[in-house]
Amino acid sequence: MDADRIVTEKLREHSKLTGEDIAEIRHFSFALRELADQEDLIRQGDEPDRSVVVISGWVARYHLLSGGQRQYLSFHMPGDWPDAQAIFLDRMDHAVCAIGPAVVASVAHKELTRAIGRRPTLGFAIWRETLIDASIFREAITNNSARSKPARMAHMFCELFYRARALGHVRDDQLQLPVSLVQLGEALGMAIATVNRTLVELRASRAVDFRSGMLTVHDWTRLCAIGEFDPGYLHLKKQPR
Known part of the structure; x- marks a missing residue:
């Protein structure tokens, strides 16, 4: 393009x-x-x-x-x-x-x-x-300081997935996300062991999975609830399909 x-x-x-x-x-x-x-x-x-x-x-x-x-x-x-x-x-x-x-x-x-x-x-x-x-x-400051670790990670996954859908990068509820677990922890203020424990907890919710650079959303509504995600702060004119 x-x-x-x-x-x-x-x-x-x-x-x-x-x-x-x-x-x-x-x-x-x-x-x-x-x-x-x-x-x-x-x-x-x-x-x-x-x-x-x-x-x-x-x-x-x-x-x-x-x-x-x-x-x-x-x-x-x-x-x-x-x-x-x-x-x-x-x-x-x-x-x-x-x-x-x-x-x-x-x-x-x-x-x-x-x-x-x-x-x-x-x-x-x-x-x-x-x-x-x-x-x-501003949302990231709130996310990293006021939300639980599962909510914090779920919110970041929601934001990236939502923005990616708006730009046409999501296929079959999957997004190629080349972020390492170390980088994920450095973004969310978590040690690598905490990142792994939080991922296990999110997988158990059956809402989302993140493995080998692939983010898969199984239940968008549940993931949004876990992450307390409201996309209003992104100010998109219309909701991505």
């Missing part, structure tokens, strides 16, 4: 775009880049001059801690725009890396800001993308 079409479909999830907005996106000068597993796209402290959309594979945002550990902040699939907020910031306060091989398409900030000046409705859509990111981060 072309990068301009991916960006258009992503922004249309939550914003109305005019024909002129879509034409503007089609004129973006995207540059493709292949990433190896764990290769950094952006490092903490960088002053980026480009933003990217994920074409294939997955990427993750993370904070690098003083001891070298990582706190994963969010995971991003094909169609996501993981660093749209970089257009408005001078220095990155987090890093973005590939989890597994990935391909991204980037466009210069100067080109984006000129387009925003010409097409304010496109600018509003890009700004809304960054606001939805902030909403997801």
Whole structure:
């Protein structure tokens, strides 16, 4: 799929775009880049001059801690725009890396800001993308601090599955999710032994399973109940099928 079409479909999830907005996106000068597993796209402290959309594979945002550990902040699939907020910031306060091989398409900030000046409705859509990111981060804070460990993991599975359905990545109630158990624990604030115990508990509920990078949802309603998941914070215009 072309990068301009991916960006258009992503922004249309939550914003109305005019024909002129879509034409503007089609004129973006995207540059493709292949990433190896764990290769950094952006490092903490960088002053980026480009933003990217994920074409294939997955990427993750993370904070690098003083001891070298990582706190994963969010995971991003094909169609996501993981660093749209970089257009408005001078220095990155987090890093973005590939989890597994990935391909991204980037466009210069100067080109984006000129387009925003010409097409304010496109600018509003890009700004809304960054606001939805902030909403997801707020939900993650609540998830990691106020929910039980099974609810915490179930909620993350619900969010990723729901977003993936909106972008057309779910097949037969399954999602390829190339996140290791270590990375899952680093995202949820759990030790690896706790991750394994929590997975066993969720499997016993018969709502969900996660093995070898494959997330399988057996009972969506039950999984949402366990995870206390309400997708309103994702601000999608319509519920994914």
